[in-house]
Amino acid sequence: MTSRGIVISDLTVGYDGPPVLDQVSLQVSSGGTVAVLGPSGSGKTTLLRALAGFVRPAQGRIEVDGKVLTGGPVLVAPERRGIGYVRQDGALFPHLDVTGNILFGLPRAERRRATQVGPLLELVGLSPSLARRRPDQLSGGQQQRVALARALAREPAVVLLDEPFSSLDTALRAATREATLTALTQRGATTVLVTHDQAEALSFADRIAVIFDGRIAQIGSPAEVYDAPATPEVGSFLGDTMLLAGQAAGGIVDCVLGTLELAEPATGKVLVMVRPEQVVLGDPSGPTAHVVSVAYQGPDAMVRLNLPNTAARLMARVPGRRAPQPGDEVGLAVPDPVRSFPDSPILPISG
Incomplete structure (x- = not known):
């Protein structure tokens, strides 16, 4: 699998009102991990939805590995973007077991290859013995790891994480976050994490983009944004x-x-x-x-x-x-x- 870098240029998105994102520009290096950190309503999830192709921006451009996904008349459909998306609730199908959930997003001809489920479960830190359990037989952390395994099953070069750990308790959140980061690193995926949890962003990502009211306030390494915030507002928000x-x-x-x-x-x-x-x-x-x-x-x-x-x-x-x-x-x-x-x-x- 070849990792892809992301380039977002002057992205503006609105929902029949003032812009939710206002001329946002962001680059994620190939194989890098960026956390988009901001308060509720700042535009974090809208940015992910635009990356995934779920919303059409009013203006701006999104490229992955040099390929234009959004820009002008171009709007590549979500299923053709090669992007994995993990939602806050995992969104597992309750009537399918772990194997069925992981294989669901694959082309029909590939769903018969159940042998790949075990390695995927091990990749996200789960035992292959869970392959026949249903979601209601799993803990919250196990469900989130299955959701990640499903996102990785198609070998996407880009993975988007929409506050996937926020519903977990403190100890489970840390363990699931560590397993997720390990799996993404092993696959070489380019990753964008959306979160409002400052500690999570600082410990998870190579770079952090702080967003307020639809605009990027600062981009830098965790140490840069924490120790040298660009504004008092950024400094106060980070701790x-x-x-x-x-x-x-x-x-x-x-x-x-x-x-x-x-x-x-x-x-x-x-x-x-x-x-x-x-x-x-x-x-x-x-x-x-x-x-x-x-x-x-x-x-x-x-x-x-x-x-x-x-x-x-x-x-x-x-x-x-x-x-x-x-x-x-x-x-x-x-x-x-x-x-x-x-x-x-x-x-x-x-x-």
Whole structure:
């Protein structure tokens, strides 16, 4: 199987109203994995539906491996695109067993080759002994893996995943996600995952496209979009963050947490972005804060703090076994460089 790269250019899609996608451009390298991350209603699933050929864009172009699938008068039918699609609910046929579900999408002449079902089940981390079970005899995670096996049965070069893990519990979600990524990597498939789960996107994909209100806000590696967000909105959406007023001068900034080092030089009034994991507790050289509450989460704990004589509400993420107690007074420090943005109003993110 030859993997295919995806090129989306100036894609605009609407449903009898304002555009759901507004001039979206995105490239997915051959064999790469991109997570499209955004709040509900941002246009994530519409992007997948346009890629799959389920909707016709108002304008724009979609190419896979140099072949135009959508553009101008061209609209290749979904079944002729060579694209596998895994929906949130798996969409297995309840009256068919696992073998029947996996083989369903194949041409009729190939459905008799049931011998390929076992290897496909093993590929997605399932035992071939499940081949004769019906969907209602499988766990949610097993059903999603069968849905992936069905999508891979036709050896598609492109696989689209529409929030396929969101209905699973935490432990099952992680195991199913890992098995899915392993199977897609072994097949060399080019993959687009749609999700609103930040941790899922960061752990699954090579690159992340953050989308707000039908427009791409930032594209980059997981480390780039998390550690160097393009806007305060992207930074806040990708995880807990504090945005503090500051005065920058070159490589340093003064704010309620003291004088901090900047990752990039700036001048004048800025918003300083500090993630809770950047805050170190117990440093006597920094300001002293009052511990308001501690949310214990096992491996770590989220500590909420107040600084005397300020309106600042701060957070620190610390190892769970080292968490202070509510009412404690602790010193604060931020030893690592922080990001800053021009001081301007933060736009609300819906969803």
